Structure formats: C-alpha cells, structure tokens
Amino acid sequence: MAHQALEALIFKHKGVYFMKDMATPEVIDSIEHMEVRESDVFLVTYPKSGTIWTQQILSLILNEGHRNGTENIDNIERAPWIEYNIRNADFSSRPSPRLFSTHMPYYLMPRDLRFKMGKVIYVFRNPKDAMVSFYHFYQMYSKLSYPVDFETFADVYMSGKVIGGSWFDHVRGWYTHKEDFNILFLTYEEMKKDLRSVVLKICKFVDIKLDEKAIDIVLERATFNKMKYDPHANYSFLPKDLLDQSRGNFLRKGTIGDWKNMMTVAQNEKLNQIYKEKLGDLPIKFFWDI
Numbered sequence: 001m002a003h004q005a006l007e008a009l010i011f012k013h014k015g016v017y018f019m020k021d022m023a024t025p026e027v028i029d030s031i032e033h034m035e036v037r038e039s040d041v042f043l044v045t046y047p048k049s050g051t052i053w054t055q056q057i058l059s060l061i062l063n064e065g066h067r068n069g070t071e072n073i074d075n076i077e078r079a080p081w082i083e084y085n086i087r088n089a090d091f092s093s094r095p096s097p098r099l100f101s102t103h104m105p106y107y108l109m110p111r112d113l114r115f116k117m118g119k120v121i122y123v124f125r126n127p128k129d130a131m132v133s134f135y136h137f138y139q140m141y142s143k144l145s146y147p148v149d150f151e152t153f154a155d156v157y158m159s160g161k162v163i164g165g166s167w168f169d170h171v172r173g174w175y176t177h178k179e180d181f182n183i184l185f186l187t188y189e190e191m192k193k194d195l196r197s198v199v200l201k202i203c204k205f206v207d208i209k210l211d212e213k214a215i216d217i218v219l220e221r222a223t224f225n226k227m228k229y230d231p232h233a234n235y236s237f238l239p240k241d242l243l244d245q246s247r248g249n250f251l252r253k254g255t256i257g258d259w260k261n262m263m264t265v266a267q268n269e270k271l272n273q274i275y276k277e278k279l280g281d282l283p284i285k286f287f288w289d290i
C-alpha cells in the first residue's frame with residue numbers, strides 16, 4: 001500500500017521517472033531540440049545530491065559574487081529546471097551565461113550538448129546519504145498524503161521507482177557517457193571537504209576568473225547556515241501545495257554519513273550488493289563517511 005502511494009506520485013517516460021503534474025512527456029521530448037549556447041551551463045544531479053547548493057555556487061560564480069543584485073532573485077529563477085519549469089521561464093530570452101538545472105539522464109538532454117556546445121556540471125553524492133535525504137524530502141512532499149516509513153522508502157529507492165529513477169542507472173549513464181559531453185564531475189563529498197578547491201575547479205571549467213575577494217564571497221554565501229536562512233537560496237519559496245516545509249527543511253543536515261543513523265545492516269548490505277552489480281566495474285570513489 002505504502003509502496004503504491006510512492007509510485008502514484010511519479011510517471012515513467014523513456015525509462016526514467018518524473019514528478020507527476022510537474023512535467024509532461026511532450027515537454028521532456030522537446031528538450032532534445034533546445035538550442036544551446038556556447039556559454040550555457042547545465043547543472044545535472046540525481047535528486048538530493050547537492051543541487052541547490054551547487055545552484056547557489058554556480059550562480060555566485062557566473063554573477064561574480066552576486067555583485068549585480070542576483071542575490072535577490074530566487075534560486076529557481078537563477079537556475080531554472082528544464083523539465084520542471086514551474087515559473088515558466090522563457091529560456092530563449094535569458095541573458096548569457098545561462099544556467100539550467102536538471103535531474104534528467106544523459107540521453108534526454110539537449111542534442112547540442114553532444115556536439116560539445118555548452119557545459120555540463122554533474123554532481124553526485126554517495127547513494128546512501130542521497131537515499132536518507134530523499135526519504136526526508138518525501139516527508140515534505142505535499143502530494144504524499146501520509147508519511148511513509150523508511151523501510152518502505154529504502155525498498156522503493158533501491159528499485160529505482162522514485163523521482164529521477166534509479167540512482168545507480170543515473171550515475172552509470174552519465175559516467176559512462178562522459179566523453180560525449182563537455183563535462184565536469186564533482187561530488188558532494190569533495191564539496192564538503194574542500195569547497196575552495198571545488199570553486200576554483202568550477203571557475204576554470206566555466207572560464208571565469210574571480211579574485212580572492214569574490215571567491216571568499218562565494219564561499220561565505222554558500223555555507224549551509226547562510227543558505228538555510230537565505231529565502232532566495234533555501235527553496236522555502238516553493239508553494240506549500242508542492243512542498244510543505246512545516247514538515248522539514250530542504251537544508252536539513254548537510255552532512256556526510258547520516259545514512260549510518262538510518263540504515264539497517266540488511267539495507268546496507270542490499271545497497272552495497274546493488275552498487276557492486278551496477279557500478280562495481282567503474283573507478284568511482286566515494287567518501288561514505290567522514
């Protein structure tokens with residue numbers, strides 16, 4: 001029953017799951033033909049992997065420390081979702097450099113990206129912390145009329161029937177097709193451990209030079225505490241009928257290793273097994289705890 005409640009929130013299109021009532025197959029299909037500019041940056045993540053954090057960092061970098069007042073614009077407008085364009089942003093009239101966000105698999109992305117037009121930044125987080133974060137997200141998800149227990153959620157997550165589909169397929173797909181894109185891979189864990197180095201990496205990738213002062217501003221405005229209370233960065237602006245933040249916060253804990261507080265030994269073993277089967281052959285290294 002609880003499994004069905006979770007599955008009722010999503011629809012499947014071309015092998016992956018999307019939020020019901022938030023996207024349509026037509027919109028998703030149209031993205032393939034979206035015109036990409038050389039300076040465009042597409043932030044791609046599996047859900048709960050540090051998307052809004054990276055949106056904040058990227059928008060700070062692209063707007064040089066928000067010198068031009070972009071701090072007063074909601075994140076969702078600074079970095080609109082291409083598949084969930086809930087504020088109906090007109091992509092074509094946006095000034096360059098444009099920043100977009102998406103949870104889509106590589107094969108549904110704008111075709112121009114395959115011709116190395118534009119840039120992709122892919123951020124991934126270890127699947128255990130992403131799962132725990134996702135579980136808490138679903139507690140706030142207003143379309144879910146009653147809370148779902150962690151056991152059920154873990155089961156559904158590991159079977160991939162959640163928004164964004166399977167973590168394992170998402171990461172595998174992007175990682176094994178990285179040569180097709182102009183892409184920078186980052187992990188949530190390296191951002192936690194050394195954000196300055198990550199910011200420098202991003203600046204190099206997007207070809208923007210920031211002075212030390214501007215870099216300090218980026219670092220200062222992207223801290224967990226700063227973002228948690230910044231109404232333009234913490235996603236509190238989402239409508240209550242979508243996300244009921246009286247039931248939790250988008251910026252919840254922001255740590256590495258919280259999975260240890262939630263997962264049972266059996267769940268951990270099951271996830272490790274799936275990881276081995278689906279990604280064991282890839283040289284991806286994670287920090288699973290601190």
Ligand code: A3P
Nearest residue numbers: 048049050051052053133223224251252253254
């Ligand atoms: P937790 O639920 O583990 O706290 P997404 O934006 O992809 O939905 O990811 C949300 C996760 O990123 C949440 O994880 C959130 O707390 C974390 N996060 C957001 N901003 C952060 C920041 N500035 N520093 C560290 N973690 C952050």
